[in-house]
Amino acid sequence: MRLIMIDDDAEGGDALAEALELHGHQVDRKHRGSDLLLAHHGYHAVLLGLDLPDMDGLQVLRKLREVSSVPVLILGEQADERSIVLGLHSGADDYIVKPARVAELAARLEAVTRRVGVATVARGETVVSDDVRVDLAARRVEVAGELVPLTRLEFELLRVLVERPGIAVSREQLMDCVWGDSLLAVSRKLYVHMAALRAKLDRPELITNIRGYGYRWGPDPYETAEAGKLLKAV
Incomplete structure (x- = not known):
């Protein structure tokens, strides 16, 4: 699965990317929200942190949802119900609290991409x-x-x-x-x-x-x- 990870946590993000690659995924690391808005094509899913250097992660997500239905999993610092509900209402498909457990994250990625695949309508020629x-x-x-x-x-x-x-x-x-x-x-x-x-x-x-x-x-x-x-x- 080809993933793009947008997160400003250099050490934790690199470690998570390496762990996902051991599970067979290809992970491209970016740090800015604008990177995602300009380069989301061709990915099976997005891993999105909320504390970004150029704009708020939820703002990035709402802008992305104006043009794309690619599955998005938030990598959030907060575990309270309000933060999770706000992320989901902003367009996320799932919300994972840091530090993410790799096996669980991989399973959630498979689940959300499988749902998208079922919902996709074949294009006529x-x-x-x-x-x-x-x-x-x-x-x-x-x-x-x-x-x-x-x-x-x-x-x-x-x-x-x-x-x-x-x-x-x-x-x-x-x-x-x-x-x-x-x-x-x-x-x-x-x-x-x-x-x-x-x-x-x-x-x-x-x-x-x-x-x-x-x-x-x-x-x-x-x-x-x-x-x-x-x-x-x-």
Whole structure:
């Protein structure tokens, strides 16, 4: 299992990382919360300390949850109920009190990653909406039977949206998935490429701009459900 450990306890963190590696895990050590926000891709789980040099660990966790569902286990100093509940409510999957018992931590890691694996939905290779056909495997897009050439970034934006039909995707999620940076200071890149994508597809009803939040592929599922109820009533 590939893990990333964000903790400012150099001696204790190094010892824990070495012990986990003896259990067959690969552990990358980082010390700053910003390191996690910029480098959480490709890991099976996160071990997160709360006392970090650049920001509070719970703040890091809440920011991470805006863009990722990767399992997070908090490595906390406090064993009181309030601290544990606060960590879980902030988005953690589990809370381990330091010093962590390695065998228990390894078992908890297996448990949370197993739950995530069961909940994962397989992604389809082709998405069809009205007369728009998106072949994710071939990276090919057709509108009304005509091929629409997209740049790499335009296709990546489209892929993120069509894999989540009817779900609002935040600007931070899009920037994280496409550029690998949810903290991208100049989000104008997103607006420019999204505007180009919408113009090329020429189907404004398929990509909804949710003001102040992000975008959605396809109609609002709640509006569709309400319309269905009205038709049945008639």
